[in-house]
Amino acid sequence: MARPDFRHQLEQAQRQNRSLLCVGLDPEPSRLPEALRDQPDALFAFCAAIVDATADRVCAFKPQIAYFAAHSGGEAQLERLLAHIRAVAPQVPVILDAKRGDIGSTAAQYAREAFERYGADALTLSPYMGSDSISPYWDYPQRGLFLLCRTSNPGGDDLQQLPLQDAAGPPGERLYERVARLAASQWDPHGQTGLVVGATYPQELARVRELAPGLPLLVPGVGAQGGDAAAVVRAGWAGPGTLVVNASRAVIYAGSGTDFAQAARAAAQALRDELNAALAAPL
Numbered sequence: 001m002a003r004p005d006f007r008h009q010l011e012q013a014q015r016q017n018r019s020l021l022c023v024g025l026d027p028e029p030s031r032l033p034e035a036l037r038d039q040p041d042a043l044f045a046f047c048a049a050i051v052d053a054t055a056d057r058v059c060a061f062k063p064q065i066a067y068f069a070a071h072s073g074g075e076a077q078l079e080r081l082l083a084h085i086r087a088v089a090p091q092v093p094v095i096l097d098a099k100r101g102d103i104g105s106t107a108a109q110y111a112r113e114a115f116e117r118y119g120a121d122a123l124t125l126s127p128y129m130g131s132d133s134i135s136p137y138w139d140y141p142q143r144g145l146f147l148l149c150r151t152s153n154p155g156g157d158d159l160q161q162l163p164l165q166d167a168a169g170p171p172g173e174r175l176y177e178r179v180a181r182l183a184a185s186q187w188d189p190h191g192q193t194g195l196v197v198g199a200t201y202p203q204e205l206a207r208v209r210e211l212a213p214g215l216p217l218l219v220p221g222v223g224a225q226g227g228d229a230a231a232v233v234r235a236g237w238a239g240p241g242t243l244v245v246n247a248s249r250a251v252i253y254a255g256s257g258t259d260f261a262q263a264a265r266a267a268a269q270a271l272r273d274e275l276n277a278a279l280a281a282p283l
């Protein structure tokens with residue numbers, strides 16, 4: 001049976017698991033439990049154990065492609081991981097984090113990689129090469145697209161905060177504000193677009209929410225980067241399917257012994273509860 005569109009899938013997973021939490025799958029070999037480290041499929045085995053332990057506490061999983069592609073044989077492990085998630089947690093959508101951005105002909109290949117090779121439900125993209133670098137992904141209208149808008153890293157200021165003075169927007173509009181406005185007005189012909197905004201900048205998150213009232217926001221930066229989960233909910237929540245809060249290291253490395261998966265489950269549960277406590281009404 002065909003999978004429902006991403007937005008619908010996300011909303012259902014949020015309601016079913018009563019969770020806004022997305023667990024990021026960023027397996028770094030030196031941080032894996034010793035018992036797994038020497039296994040040839042260690043990346044897969046580690047992530048699959050985290051998936052099995054947390055699938056009923058999350059609304060999405062977000063594997064970061066670099067952690068797999070950096071290693072010979074890693075991409076095959078990523079393919080296997082996506083197949084595993086579809087088998088054990090078909091209700092939980094997968095956001096492939098690849099931050100792609102390129103000219104149209106190359107973007108078409110990246111789209112094929114994400115949606116056909118890996119079967120991802122959604123993908124992160126950089127929109128900073130403009131509309132023709134995004135439009136090839138519209139050929140997959142059921143899949144979600146999260147455009148980088150205001151990223152979680154301090155260096156995001158270097159460009160994303162630049163004030164614009166052209167006639168296409170209000171004077172002094174910031175570059176990230178332009179991205180949010182375009183995403184909400186011109187870059188979403190099939191209702192599949194969302195934005196990435198760092199948890200580390202709750203004021204900008206609130207501003208993006210104002211400019212794009214109904215778009216799903218993917219918010220990384222709680223946990224290891226220090227973002228405040230409750231502040232994210234206050235600034236970004238606009239109803240089911242509109243806010244996805246990602247934590248990677250704080251969950252997947254919560255423990256390092258043989259009970260690492262149980263430790264990840266406990267960390268995911270605590271973060272889920274913290275996010276839910278900040279909601280005005282339960283999911």
Ligand SMILES: O=C(O)c1cc(=O)[nH]c(=O)n1[C@@H]1O[C@H](COP(=O)(O)O)[C@@H](O)[C@H]1O
Nearest residue numbers: 024064097124151152220224225247248249
């Ligand atoms: O697109 C992303 O997911 C992303 C955007 C951003 O602005 N900041 C950011 O940290 N990320 C990703 O989100 C994850 C954050 O990981 P933790 O800091 O360990 O929770 C990493 O996979 C980053 O690549």
